[in-house]
Amino acid sequence: MRGFPKVLNSRQDYENIISDFGYTAKVKRAYEGLLNTAEKYEFDKELAAESDRTGPAPEYKVMTQEEEGTEKIVQYKLVNNPDGKIFKLGFTIGEVEEVIAQC
DSSP: OOSSOSOOOSHHHHHHHHHHHOSOHHHHHHHHHHHGGGEEEEEEEEESSGGGOSSOTTTEEEEEEEETTEEEEEEEEEEEOTTSHHHHTTOOHHHHHHHHHHO
16 A cells, blocks of 8 residues: 555555554544544424523534524434444444554
8 A cells, every 4th residue: 555545445444544554643533533423413303592502512503594584593403323434334433432542
């Protein structure tokens, strides 16, 4: 292999970068990116005002959206993402966090 891979598509790819590059900053970033797929934001509800949010960030994200010339304030909630790349490749959150901690 020449240089750090641009695309990591399998569990073996992730394991290979550890054996090829060690616990470096690049490996840490790759595993952090994988960990970020464990959760996602889903629409929760529309708000009358931004101050009506249910909870603090990052669990809740409030955004202003424009639809047909009208602005509305919507809230998104951070939820588990069973379709995340981390789970599709067969990793657990603990395994990924362990690699990140070693970098």
